[in-house]
Amino acid sequence: QFHMIKHEDLTWKESLGQGSFTHIFRGSKTDQRDGVTHTTEVLLKVLDANHKNCWESFFEAASLMSQISHKHLLLVYGISVHKSKNIMVQEFVKHGALDLYLKKSMSVSVSWKLDVAKQLACALNFLEEKNIAHGNICAKNLLLAREGDPSSDNSPFIKLSDPGTSMALLDRIPWVAPEVLDTLEIELECDKWSFGTTLWEIFNNGEAPLQGQDLIQKQQFYEHFSNLPALEWTELADLIAQCMQYQPELRPSCRSIIRQLNSLITSGNTQVFAICLQQQ
Numbered sequence: 001q002f003h004m005i006k007h008e009d010l011t012w013k014e015s016l017g018q019g020s021f022t023h024i025f026r027g028s029k030t031d032q033r034d035g036v037t038h039t040t041e042v043l044l045k046v047l048d049a050n051h052k053n054c055w056e057s058f059f060e061a062a063s064l065m066s067q068i069s070h071k072h073l074l075l076v077y078g079i080s081v082h083k084s085k086n087i088m089v090q091e092f093v094k095h096g097a098l099d100l101y102l103k104k105s106m107s108v109s110v111s112w113k114l115d116v117a118k119q120l121a122c123a124l125n126f127l128e129e130k131n132i133a134h135g136n137i138c139a140k141n142l143l144l145a146r147e148g149d150p151s152s153d154n155s156p157f158i159k160l161s162d163p164g165t166s167m168a169l170l171d172r173i174p175w176v177a178p179e180v181l182d183t184l185e186i187e188l189e190c191d192k193w194s195f196g197t198t199l200w201e202i203f204n205n206g207e208a209p210l211q212g213q214d215l216i217q218k219q220q221f222y223e224h225f226s227n228l229p230a231l232e233w234t235e236l237a238d239l240i241a242q243c244m245q246y247q248p249e250l251r252p253s254c255r256s257i258i259r260q261l262n263s264l265i266t267s268g269n270t271q272v273f274a275i276c277l278q279q280q
């Protein structure tokens with residue numbers, strides 16, 4: 001159910017890092033269209049040969065992303081299988097994963113972060129309308145296609161990456177919704193919980209929540225129905241708390257999330273506007 005790419009049509013460039021079961025490289029693919037050779041810059045995501053057992057979720061992730069298209073969903077060109085390597089060929093997204101970008105550049109504004117949050121909410125709304133649960137929403141899976149810089153008014157642009165190979169569930173606390181540990185089922189509501197965790201990450205400059213806690217402590221976080229430390233901005237902290245409710249049915253719809261983000265954006269701008277007026 002997706003395009004198979006010939007290995008000889010791929011060119012491999014430098015390694016860009018390693019995930020849990022995957023290794024990513026910059027590369028390019030050539031294809032002939034109406035007799036013309038086109039070369040496209042790509043990201044090559046290789047599934048470790050010794051993790052054959054999770055190649056199924058690897059392919060499932062790829063096929064999910066190649067069946068639907070949306071401006072905030074990563075484009076997957078196809079799959080290439082060569083000897084014992086499974087390779088996912090993705091569009092190359094210029095600035096890479098958002099968590100690393102936020103850790104590096106501490107100076108992104110509140111409106112920049114709200115803009116990114118709203119784009120993610122739109123991507124989730126699109127998936128919700130198609131009744132598709134992503135299952136792995138986190139800042140690491142948000143890719144920054146355009147930086148957007150404070151000087152000119154062009155804003156950031158993100159793409160939601162494939163769900164990836166389902167890492168060990170306990171390692172994904174607190175991104176994975178608590179009920180998933182019992183049901184092992186990924187429902188739409190799970191993405192709302194993960195959206196809350198990702199919002200927390202974005203407003204904590206890419207710092208991972210429960211950083212450095214071991215698996216026992218992480219499991220207890222759910223057993224004690226704990227919440228992440230609230231942000232100073234109470235309206236934003238409220239939205240995160242709504243998303244990270246232990247009862248899935250109480251979590252807000254994507255439409256409600258987008259509405260609340262819009263009012264935060266407006267109130268944020270009003271506050272900035274008021275401060276500018278005072279300073280005149």
Ligand SMILES: N#Cc1ccc(Nc2nc(N)cc(-n3ccc(CO)n3)n2)cc1
Pocket residue numbers: 016019024043074090091092093094095096097140141143161164
């Ligand atoms: N320095 C640097 C640098 C690194 C990567 C990109 N680009 C890119 N494009 C994609 N399609 C996917 C990814 N990913 C990165 C982590 C994951 C998680 O799996 N994906 N990175 C651009 C610059």
